[in-house]
Amino acid sequence: MPGVSGQRMNLITARGIGVTRKGTAILQNVGIEIAAGEIVTIVGPNGSGKSTLLRVLIGALNPDRGTVTRRPGLRLGYVPQKLAIDATLPLTARRFLDLPHRVPDAEAAQALDTAGVPDIAKRQMVDLSGGQFQRVLLARAILSRPQLLILDEATQGLDQPGAARFYRQIEAVRRDLNCAVLMVSHELHVVMSASDRVICLNGHICCEGTPEVVSAAPAYRELFGRGTGGALALYRHDHDHGHDDNHHHDDDHHDHNQPVHDHA
Amino acid sequence: MTMTITITINRCTTMLDDFLIRAALAAVGTALAASVLGCFVVWRRMAYFGDATAHAAILGVAIALALNISIFAGVAAVSLVVALLIHRLSDRAQGTDTILGVLAHGALATGLVAVTLIPGARINLEAYLFGDVLTVTRTDLAVIWVGAAVVLTVLWFHWSALLTATLNPDLATASGIDPRRENLILTLLLAGVVAVAIKVVGALLITALLVIPAAGARRLASSPEGMALRAAVLGVMAALGGLVLSMRLDTPAGPSIVVTAVVLFACTTIGGKLQAIGGSSP
Ligand SMILES: Nc1ncnc2c1ncn2[C@@H]1O[C@H](COP(=O)(O)OP(=O)(O)O)[C@@H](O)[C@H]1O
Ligand SMILES: [Mg+2]
Numbered sequence: 001m002p003g004v005s006g007q008r009m010n011l012i013t014a015r016g017i018g019v020t021r022k023g024t025a026i027l028q029n030v031g032i033e034i035a036a037g038e039i040v041t042i043v044g045p046n047g048s049g050k051s052t053l054l055r056v057l058i059g060a061l062n063p064d065r066g067t068v069t070r071r072p073g074l075r076l077g078y079v080p081q082k083l084a085i086d087a088t089l090p091l092t093a094r095r096f097l098d099l100p101h102r103v104p105d106a107e108a109a110q111a112l113d114t115a116g117v118p119d120i121a122k123r124q125m126v127d128l129s130g131g132q133f134q135r136v137l138l139a140r141a142i143l144s145r146p147q148l149l150i151l152d153e154a155t156q157g158l159d160q161p162g163a164a165r166f167y168r169q170i171e172a173v174r175r176d177l178n179c180a181v182l183m184v185s186h187e188l189h190v191v192m193s194a195s196d197r198v199i200c201l202n203g204h205i206c207c208e209g210t211p212e213v214v215s216a217a218p219a220y221r222e223l224f225g226r227g228t229g230g231a232l233a234l235y236r237h238d239h240d241h242g243h244d245d246n247h248h249h250d251d252d253h254h255d256h257n258q259p260v261h262d263h264a
Numbered sequence: 265m266t267m268t269i270t271i272t273i274n275r276c277t278t279m280l281d282d283f284l285i286r287a288a289l290a291a292v293g294t295a296l297a298a299s300v301l302g303c304f305v306v307w308r309r310m311a312y313f314g315d316a317t318a319h320a321a322i323l324g325v326a327i328a329l330a331l332n333i334s335i336f337a338g339v340a341a342v343s344l345v346v347a348l349l350i351h352r353l354s355d356r357a358q359g360t361d362t363i364l365g366v367l368a369h370g371a372l373a374t375g376l377v378a379v380t381l382i383p384g385a386r387i388n389l390e391a392y393l394f395g396d397v398l399t400v401t402r403t404d405l406a407v408i409w410v411g412a413a414v415v416l417t418v419l420w421f422h423w424s425a426l427l428t429a430t431l432n433p434d435l436a437t438a439s440g441i442d443p444r445r446e447n448l449i450l451t452l453l454l455a456g457v458v459a460v461a462i463k464v465v466g467a468l469l470i471t472a473l474l475v476i477p478a479a480g481a482r483r484l485a486s487s488p489e490g491m492a493l494r495a496a497v498l499g500v501m502a503a504l505g506g507l508v509l510s511m512r513l514d515t516p517a518g519p520s521i522v523v524t525a526v527v528l529f530a531c532t533t534i535g536g537k538l539q540a541i542g543g544s545s546p
Binding site: 080 | 433438
């Protein structure tokens, strides 16, 4: 047990992160803190440095400036944006869950079940559909019982109902494991409604705060323009309903969302 | 196959007996290490990397002859330097193919020139280009088996970490594995296999021994371990079959081993295709 003193310490603290490649600043003076148990979402246009920031946080990329402090012994679950498995590598979903450490069959089955793909253990990874693949990645990420789950555009290739189900699975995972979640996503309205905190990134942090604060911020609106007006309206609509009923009742909230997704 | 060898051996004199057994043992040891490591070469698409490292071995031969040190040591050292150089360069991505091409052929050509320039050294260059497994000595055999054992042991203990790093470096990092360290380990093992294999198949065909058994095992396996195991079996079959072929037809042993490996590859690939269609069993 990490002890009570560890409880107060952030899982990850990054300060003044700067990354420059080929003379171009990809990240500039980015600071981020993740506390235990919270859901934080990073939004931003393509090429705004979201994946780069995640890679800095997990330690895969050394920033040119700034510091990253991870809580000692921090267990990370990571779902990368891209995972290309070479066709010459035979790998079943079950065997993939054993990387890097073997897990008991019961735990593996439980993880696949939680991730929503109970029946694909024996299938080859390269034969899975996009959605199944993402869910196996999620299953593997939660097997290490992470304190922080990091997801980089984990719902890519899923249709909207699929994405909504995926986010509900992530919320279920968070409840089960009591872990923090840091994710990057484009499904602004779904993600924002599920987040404690939203960070809007475009090389630097444009704005951050609660979903309400960020969606109202001029910097955010400037970045996402009118194109997302509809999505924001949906978000507000959903959100108002949530307020009327019960602010913390997540499942109810999502059920409200469901028909909206289907028509969107 | 075993029967053929037994018959061949029985016909031979005791002395021949000995050199054939040495050759067979050397070929089997090399094939085991090369075919298992070869799986990673295939999965990571490192064949060209293997070529460059292996070709540099000729430069190692030249240096070993000039300094009058063991061929194994010279080859291992130069292969290691070239492998580390490529390892460093490939970190920066972009145009790696070109750099590999320059290094591979540059080292090979420099080696060929250097070998002929060494005064007094009357060496049979072909032996190092295509291997000369029939002249393997007891010491060579010891070096080959120790080298192969080290390669297989390291692979055994790093299997999971290597596999995770092969799949995705960031995934490895998030699991507490340093993918750069694992890459470095593969680089070192590759140099080791080149040193082990130079006397058996020669510098030009080492990559074949790495890649072909692994490629042949692909269709027969549904897990990484299964593929490594089947690659090892195919590698050993190629080594022994190639030696038999070489004895029967009086052909050079190294190329004969590779030809056998290619035939086995063709069999498993066609067998796999037939099985997929629903025809005969493999
Ligand atoms: N290794 C690299 N070398 C050079 N440029 C890179 C590298 N990785 C990312 N970039 C650039 O950095 C920017 C941010 O990339 P990324 O973090 O993947 O953005 P996002 O995930 O927000 O779409 C892009 O313009 C991309 O081209
Ligand atoms: Mg990205």
